[in-house]
Amino acid sequence: xxxxxxxxxxxxxxxxxxxxxxxxxxxxxxxxxxxxxxxxxxxxxxxxxxxxxxxxxxxxxxxxxxxxxxxxxxxxxxxxxxxxxxxxxxxxxxxxxxxxx
Numbered sequence: 001x002x003x004x005x006x007x008x009x010x011x012x013x014x015x016x017x018x019x020x021x022x023x024x025x026x027x028x029x030x031x032x033x034x035x036x037x038x039x040x041x042x043x044x045x046x047x048x049x050x051x052x053x054x055x056x057x058x059x060x061x062x063x064x065x066x067x068x069x070x071x072x073x074x075x076x077x078x079x080x081x082x083x084x085x086x087x088x089x090x091x092x093x094x095x096x097x098x099x100x101x
Contacts, residue, residue, distance in 0.1 A: 038051075
């Protein structure tokens with residue numbers, strides 16, 4: 001039987017790094033919201049509406065990206081914990097098909 005070595009501290013550190021990047025996306029989303037506020041500087045011209053729409057779409061896209069990054073961070077953290085728990089031999093019997101106590 002082969003073995004697999006998982007560096008759980010590295011997984012935990014990666015989860016923190018990924019989470020920090022979600023904060024950067026949040027900052028960019030706020031910047032797009034601020035930029036949208038400047039659409040009035042176009043004086044009601046069609047380009048101002050297009051700029052505002054672009055900023056709104058950018059905010060929506062960054063919101064989705066932020067959610068994805070946060071989910072990735074949680075999943076990597078959960079993997080780290082899962083490997084630690086498995087290494088301790090604590091596996092719920094319900095997770096073992098065919099296991100009879």
